[in-house]
Amino acid sequence: MPHSSGHRSRRNIIRSAFTLRSEGLGQSVVRGAGLQFLGIALRTLITIFSTAVLARLLTPADFGYIAMALVVTEFAALFGAFGFTNVLIQRKVINRLQLDTVFWASLGIGTLLAGLVVAMSLFSGLIFADSQVGPLLRVLAISFVINSLGAVPWVVLSRQLMFRTEFYIQVLPVVIRTVAAVAMAYAGMGVWSLVWGGIVGAVCGILISFARVPFVPRWRFHMAFITSTWRISGGYFGNTALYYISTNLDLLLLGRSLGATSLGYYQNARSLTDEIRARIAMPLQHVLFPAFSAVQTNRDRFQNMVMTAGRLLAAVVVPVGFGVSANATELVLVLYGEQWRPMIPVMAMFGISAALRAATAIGSPLFNANNKVGLALRYNSIGTALLIGGVLLAMPYGIEAVAASVALTSLYSLVSFRAAFGLIGLGMRDVLNVLARPMVAATAMWLLTEAFRQWQLDLPVAGLLAIQVALGAAVYTLTLHLLSRQYWLDFSQAVRLFGKKG
Numbered sequence: 321m322p323h324s325s326g327h328r329s330r331r332n333i334i335r336s337a338f339t340l341r342s343e344g345l346g347q348s349v350v351r352g353a354g355l356q357f358l359g360i361a362l363r364t365l366i367t368i369f370s371t372a373v374l375a376r377l378l379t380p381a382d383f384g385y386i387a388m389a390l391v392v393t394e395f396a397a398l399f400g401a402f403g404f405t406n407v408l409i410q411r412k413v414i415n416r417l418q419l420d421t422v423f424w425a426s427l428g429i430g431t432l433l434a435g436l437v438v439a440m441s442l443f444s445g446l447i448f449a450d451s452q453v454g455p456l457l458r459v460l461a462i463s464f465v466i467n468s469l470g471a472v473p474w475v476v477l478s479r480q481l482m483f484r485t486e487f488y489i490q491v492l493p494v495v496i497r498t499v500a501a502v503a504m505a506y507a508g509m510g511v512w513s514l515v516w517g518g519i520v521g522a523v524c525g526i527l528i529s530f531a532r533v534p535f536v537p538r539w540r541f542h543m544a545f546i547t548s549t550w551r552i553s554g555g556y557f558g559n560t561a562l563y564y565i566s567t568n569l570d571l572l573l574l575g576r577s578l579g580a581t582s583l584g585y586y587q588n589a590r591s592l593t594d595e596i597r598a599r600i601a602m603p604l605q606h607v608l609f610p611a612f613s614a615v616q617t618n619r620d621r622f623q624n625m626v627m628t629a630g631r632l633l634a635a636v637v638v639p640v641g642f643g644v645s646a647n648a649t650e651l652v653l654v655l656y657g658e659q660w661r662p663m664i665p666v667m668a669m670f671g672i673s674a675a676l677r678a679a680t681a682i683g684s685p686l687f688n689a690n691n692k693v694g695l696a697l698r699y700n701s702i703g704t705a706l707l708i709g710g711v712l713l714a715m716p717y718g719i720e721a722v723a724a725s726v727a728l729t730s731l732y733s734l735v736s737f738r739a740a741f742g743l744i745g746l747g748m749r750d751v752l753n754v755l756a757r758p759m760v761a762a763t764a765m766w767l768l769t770e771a772f773r774q775w776q777l778d779l780p781v782a783g784l785l786a787i788q789v790a791l792g793a794a795v796y797t798l799t800l801h802l803l804s805r806q807y808w809l810d811f812s813q814a815v816r817l818f819g820k821k822g
Contacts, residue, residue, distance in 0.1 A: 337479040370498040375656040377505040384580030387587040389456045423537040430468025437461035466522045473529035485532045497521025585663040586719045593670035630754035634679040639796045641675020642762035646769035650785035666723040673730035680733045683740035699736040761799035765792040
């Protein structure tokens, strides 16, 4: 009997997701954000560990080959990003037929994309002037079919704000992927350890998703739903396409002109700083999108939620990005070793740009929750054009110049951030209220770290890094609190809501 009751309870999860509810939303968002940040901390520790190990077991060229392969797989992934899941998350009411339709549509697209990647692998030697990428692509193609299976569980978990389950879905696959990749690299599998480690992690994530959301698709398909959402879904696709271009154009050009080793330096520097957005900002976007959608008709509540979330996000990600920039030398030597020294200046520049992009990341769920995907597409088009121009101008001068150009064009994110705030009646003063003080405090931290380094203390690099991080954190926290007590109040309220029962 208990087994039957538990099974019915899990089945009811799907039915309960049909209608978005705003009861207890503040507490749900805080708990969700808390779990996201806990997951971030765990995944970051795992990433640091795996990076330190794999960087010593593999070569920069191995990471460069993976970066080349990802250019192709992420290009193919564009065609699976028509936003069907986002459409369902944003709607106040959905039904079971729509879930069935999205499942089969996602699986069909995933299967077609797997075939596309296999076909593109035959021409990868022409694209990158290197024959090593083709075999990697033919295995990575499997991931498209695997990941497409998780579309409906993702929608259900998002609409139900089931962030505890998502915590396990995010953390456990990373643990398993890391263990598998390190074991394979130790066994001498080289670049293939990164490929198969990712596949193993993806399978784990899908199994956990269906264990919690026991969705069994029915043999039916509602074409009218697909066609009725085509324009909105196309907007999501366009934004994803622009994101792909902005994150892969430099890799494609550098890989072809400078080779796998230089690309390995560049990509690893960017990957570590991209963790700020991928591990902090983007998970918070996922928490806020359904929450913003649930309160989209209550302007005052919407504004208060955005301001609080914006301040908390900026207070966390800005010092992390500036800290990576300030401690780039020590981070590279500790995590990667002497052979990775050329990536130090690249990481220093990417740290600053990552802080700005991550701090303005709540603009995306604002556009989506207000059903202004087309407007977001226009702003993203301009930002992508600026990025392309900057990369092309900097290319002849090497990876440092390209990194500097990417960092400079990140300033444009402030423009779209201001536009997103304007959708709910907030202005430039509110933008400054969110961003200015963390930026000032983080700049003070950066300058102090640089001054401390000039003392040239006779300490191990790891010890110097620990002292600089601790000192920088103390300076940042004190400076931010002196500039405004509002951030302390925001964090205190978040802690109270997280610990509140119910």
